[in-house]
Amino acid sequence: MLENSASSDFESTTHVAEPETSGGGVRPQSYRHLRRLVVLAAAAVSLLPLTITMVINYVQFRGALQAEAVEPMARLTLNTKKSLELFLSERRSGLLFLAYDRPFTELCGQASLTRVISNLNRSLEVGTFVDLGIIDDSGNQLCYSGPYELEGRNYLDQEWFHEVARRGTSTSDIFLGFRESPHFAIATKNDYPDGGFYILRATIDAEMLSEQILTTGLQPTDDVFLINREGILQSPSRRYGEILTPIPLPVPHYSPSVEVVELKDDRGQAIFVSSAYIHNSPFVLVQIKPAEEAMGRWFTLRSELLGFLIVSVGVILTVILWGSRRLILRIREADERRTALYHQVEYSNKLASIGRLAAGVAHEINNPLAIINEKAGLLKDLVTLSEATPPRDKLLGIVDSVLSSVARCRAITHRLLGFARHMDVQSETIDLHALLKEVLDFLGSEAEYRNINISFDVPEDLPTIESDRSQLQQVFLNILNNALAAVDNGGTIDITLESGEDHTVVVTVTDDGKGIPETDIKKIFEPFFTTKKGGGTGLGLSITYGIVRKLGGEIAVKSKLGVGTSFTVILPEGRKV
Amino acid sequence: MSGLRVLFVDDEEELVSAVVERLQLRGIEAMGATAGADALRLIERETFDVVVVDVKMPGLGGLEVVRQVKAQHPTLQVILLSGHGSYADAEEGRHLGAFDYVEKPIDIEILIDILRNAAAATERVDR
DSSP states (O other): OOOOOOSOOOEEEEEOOSOTTOOOOOOHHHHHHHHHHHHHHHHHHHHHHHHHHHHHHHHHHHHHHHHHHHHHHHHHHHHHHHHHHHHHHHHHHHHHHHHHHSOHHHHOSHHHHHHHHHHHHHHHSSSOEEEEEEEETTSBEEEEESSSOOTTOBOTTOHHHHHHHHHSEEEOOOBOTTTTSOEEEEEEEEEOTTSOEEEEEEEEEHHHHHHHHHTTTOOTTOEEEEEOTTSBBSSOBTTTBSTTSBOSSOOOOOOSSOEEEEEEOTTSOEEEEEEEEOTTSSOEEEEEEEHHHHTHHHHHHHHHHHHHHHHHHHHHHHHHHHHHHHHHHHHHHHHHHHHHHHHHHHHHHHHHHHHHHHHHHHHHHHHHHHHHHHHHHHHHHHHHHOSSOOOHHHHHHHHHHHHHHHHHHHHHHHHHHHHHHTTTOOOEEEOHHHHHHHHHHHHHHHHHHTTOEEEEEOOTTOOOEEEOHHHHHHHHHHHHHHHHHHSOTTOEEEEEEEEETTTEEEEEEEEOSOOOOHHHHTTTTSTTOOOOTTOOOSOHHHHHHHHHHHTTOEEEEEEETTTEEEEEEEEESSOOO | OOOOEEEEEOSOHHHHHHHHHHHHHTTOEEEEESSHHHHHHHHHHSOOSEEEEESOOSSSOHHHHHHHHHHHOTTSEEEEEEOTTOHHHHHHHHHHTOOEEEESSOOHHHHHHHHHHHHHHHHHHHO
16 A cells, blocks of 8 residues: 555654544534634724724814914913003003102192192093092192092001001002992002002002903903902903903913813813913903813814724725625625535545455455355256155255345344444444444455454553444554555454543554555645545545544554564543534 | 366366355366365365366465476466456466466356366377
């Protein structure tokens, strides 16, 4: 069967572990599992970059559009701040000019003060001073010109008085004062050359500040107002109501420039708050804009981005699910085709084995048939050809021969039937020794004619195994056929059975044939590998391998050129599927 | 045709005895042997016109018998006995010098025809 190479004396062994020729079908769960894996991997690979891109886009667009929305707001706040600061500083300068221009004795005279107010108001165009008073360093109002009766009042317990005394100038919060009308005061201190001081103090209607804010070109929807550092409105607010009421927002932290923050107001609405502290005053300029209005473009874009993301994810998932379904379906079909093909090949091999068996049986049955034929013929000859009646004993002898030959035929047919009877049984208790002898019965005549000596070595206590009889018959038929093909006439085949580790039974079939070269031994279990000249199918051992693996066993081959080959089959005592 | 001497060789003793007796009943001097080696010894001792030998026998097979007979007695005709369908063996036998082959189970009339043909062929060669 295998080429003989005179060269070497090596020994080679091969164990094949991968069940590549296993014919068992794949369970449906494993396809579901595979599909889940494919879907997860594909989804991760495609959705992760998409999501990351979208998040980056989201953050960047949001930043850019927010900057775009916030920038004009901050500019408006800054302009208004500048204008208010200018307004206040003009009025402070007016008062300071008065103080530097002439001694207070000259000012303090009813007619003189009234004229000064009038002149100041004329020069400043807007921002009319309501009144003007002069207060000495004890807090007494020395003289006063204005619509109210305030002369002779003492301001020593007023906070602004001490602030002016300390800092030289002061701008007050808006207050109602004695006149019950919102206004604020600007005061400047003037030192006497010989120590002591007096204060020039003028009041301005709160209205003037509101008007000043409105001059900076606000949009109708803008809400710009002043608060003091306690969060009390110093000018009316569109959102938060009238002057001198508190606003429901935290007072912005001090900053020398314009600050814009986003926060939620008391109604839970997101708003942008742009704020600036007015220099040399208690006022904080605040501008409010609802985020919805400021970020209108952003919200549109955000919906678009989100829509795009949802559609993309939808499309990707659909494609992945559809694709994976197709893919798994294809794999499954391929698997099924492969399994079907394997079963077909296995079936062909089985048919071939049966064919071989049938040929053997036909040969064996032919011999007793030939005897019956001759004995019957002889009987006829005796009746027709010889004149004397044949003796009774002779006739009986002939008939006995016929009967014993018929018995031989019956034994052979029974054996074949016994062999075939178990074809469909999946699992049963098997005595391997008996099974091997059964298989050998079919091959025995060939061994006999070729003077091949087949020996058994079986321990008394060899355990039985649970397995599939017809599959095992095929395995050993293949292995023993190979062994018979490998040995020369007069050769030996040794069959040993023994208990192995882990509740197994080990069957070793050793022949003293030519042996297998190392290059071939690695391929021996591969399908379509054959060294038979004029060709076997090359499927016998690959199918044998597949069956042994399916039965939960292992098969190995060891060979030494010129010495022989030994196949070892390890089978579990219990059936492992 | 009397005086035809035939040796019939097969490992089945029952078959040999029946065939030998049937040939004898037809006036043929037949002897039997149940092994190749026995047959060769008989050939050395006795004179035969034709040897009929089974292809498949334990020990010395039919083809080996043909080879040895033809080597030592080229004129002795050998007829092979084969199971149904063993044409390959029959062909090989022909190459080795066998005269013909007969299938088992044997039709005695056909066997006798072939035996006579074989003997006639020998006589022609002798003449």
